[in-house]
Amino acid sequence: xxxxxxxxxxxxxxxxxxxxxxxxxxxxxxxxxxxxxxxxxxxxxxxxxxxxxxxxxxxxxxxxxxxxxxxxxxxxxxxxxxxxxxxxxxxxx
Amino acid sequence: xxxxxxxxxxxxxxxxxxxxxxxxxxxxxxxxxxxxxxxxxxxxxxxxxxxxxxxxxxxxxxxxxxxxxxxxxxxxxxxxxxxxxxxxxxxxxxxxxxxxxxxxxxxxxxxxxxxxxxxxxxxxxxxxxxxxxxxxxxxxxxxxxxxxxxxxxxxxxxxxxxxxxxxxxxxxxxxxxxxxxxxxxxxxxxxxxxxxxxxxxxxxxxxx
Numbered sequence: 696x697x698x699x700x701x702x703x704x705x706x707x708x709x710x711x712x713x714x715x716x717x718x719x720x721x722x723x724x725x726x727x728x729x730x731x732x733x734x735x736x737x738x739x740x741x742x743x744x745x746x747x748x749x750x751x752x753x754x755x756x757x758x759x760x761x762x763x764x765x766x767x768x769x770x771x772x773x774x775x776x777x778x779x780x781x782x783x784x785x786x787x788x
Numbered sequence: 789x790x791x792x793x794x795x796x797x798x799x800x801x802x803x804x805x806x807x808x809x810x811x812x813x814x815x816x817x818x819x820x821x822x823x824x825x826x827x828x829x830x831x832x833x834x835x836x837x838x839x840x841x842x843x844x845x846x847x848x849x850x851x852x853x854x855x856x857x858x859x860x861x862x863x864x865x866x867x868x869x870x871x872x873x874x875x876x877x878x879x880x881x882x883x884x885x886x887x888x889x890x891x892x893x894x895x896x897x898x899x900x901x902x903x904x905x906x907x908x909x910x911x912x913x914x915x916x917x918x919x920x921x922x923x924x925x926x927x928x929x930x931x932x933x934x935x936x937x938x939x940x941x942x943x944x945x946x947x948x949x950x951x952x953x954x955x956x957x958x959x960x961x962x963x964x965x966x967x968x969x970x971x972x973x974x975x976x977x978x979x980x981x982x983x984x985x986x987x988x989x990x991x992x993x994x995x996x
Contacts, residue, residue, distance in 0.1 A: 701792070718986075721986075721987055721991060722991065725987070725991035733991075737987035737988070737991055738984075738987070740987070741983050741984050741986075741987055744983045745980045745983050745984070748976050748979055748980050748983065749976075749980065752972070752976045752979070753972070753973060753976045773980075773984075777984050777988075780988060781988070
């Protein structure tokens with residue numbers, strides 16, 4: 696657990712600002728009726744935000760390929776769970 | 789070796805503790821206000837005794853020591869926990885918040901004998917329901933499922949507070965910071981889960 700990488704505060708601030716911006720965007724988009732595209736847009740933005748957190752806050756970007764494999768496997772499993780939830784939301788009524 | 793942290797970090801982290809506590813209190817009260825506002829305004833023009841069913845109210849009722857089954861009497865007989873009648877509400881609200889303006893629809897229903905016109909505040913399809921009978925019969929308590937939803941948040945806040953206290957006492961160094969790393973990973977994991985839950989729970993279907 697000894698990652699020697701030290702990110703500058705500037706990059707954390709930038710990622711934080713990006714996350715806040717994307718949250719505002721996804722909230723704004725949810726008010727517009729795009730049909731089933733609403734879910735697609737919301738999840739695309741969510742995947743983008745999750746990648747930002749994974750790569751920068753969780754330091755995966757600066758880690759070894761083994762960390763990439765494990766993080767990727769976890770993310771893939773999480774994507775399966777979200778897809779199953781979405782299949783319910785999309786097929787209502 | 790050069791110092792990683794500027795001496796001002798001490799002041800900043802102390803400010804963070806008190807700032808976080810203040811922020812948490814403000815957030816909780818704002819969320820409670822939003823919760824009440826949303827529930828009160830869903831059924832425009834119709835009387836909705838919404839605060840009765842708001843999460844904060846149910847939690848405070850449970851804190852007052854009133855059993856869940858006092859209101860949800862049907863949970864032992866049917867698969868549906870049941871919505872209490874006006875009379876059951878008045879047993880409680882003739883004592884507590886007896887003059888509250890938001891409870892006027894309840895008192896009106898009690899005086900006139902007319903049922904309260906409920907408005908659905910969730911949008912589950914008709915075939916989705918949860919059969920409580922197996923849990924009730926096997927002795928699983930209500931709060932086993934309904935009461936612990938904030939646990940992951942409390943664990944995170946506890947861990948972060950412990951870390952902050954340890955850090956202020958100088959327990960971490962460039963050679964030893966594993967707890968910081970691990971707590972960070974846990975906290976960001978919760979973060980990622982909520983990045984997905986927020987749009988799915990609160991945003992999908994909002995434009996309808």
